[in-house]
Amino acid sequence: MAYDEDLANRVRELVGREPGVTERRMFGGLAMMLRGNMSVVVRGAGGLMVRVDPADTEAALAEPGAGATVMRGWPMRGWVTVDPAACERDADLARWVDRGVRSARALPAK
Template sequence: MPYDEDLANRVRELLGREPGLAEKRMFGGLAMMVNGNMAVVVRGAGGLMVRVDPAESERLEAEPGAQATEMRGWPMRGWITVDPSACAGDADLARWVDRGVRFAGTLPAK
């Protein structure tokens, strides 16, 4: 299933001219990368995958529409899957995108 182009465009608008920003198609979605590190992925299955500080994962998973990310049954530490309904509003989307970009910005450039 292709990713949601409208959602991808909304994420692009939020990112604007973020330094070191790049896009890459992967996992059936579109990854937004900061200095070579994935920050936010617009998922082919809908919604987002957001990179977060693993120490904050449990707290963020408690938010409505958020859950731990799993790939092929394996948990991915430091990633949150956000349901489409939880990022439909502009403020909610901006909050999730900001979290991913902020955390990716703390990682060494690749």
């Protein structure tokens, strides 16, 4: 399944001001990389996959529309999957994208 181009464009507008941002197709979607670290992925299955501080994973999962990110049957600490409905409002999308960018910015460049 192809990712949502409209959502990708909205995410691009939000991360476009960050220095060192690149895009890479992966996980069936489009990943926004910040200095080589994934920050936000526009998922092929819809919605987002957002990097969060691993210590903040549980708090992020408690937010409306957030769920565990599972890869190969294992939950990934430090990542949250966000339902498409939780990204519809610009303010909600900006909050999630900002969280992903802040988390990626805290990591060393690759």
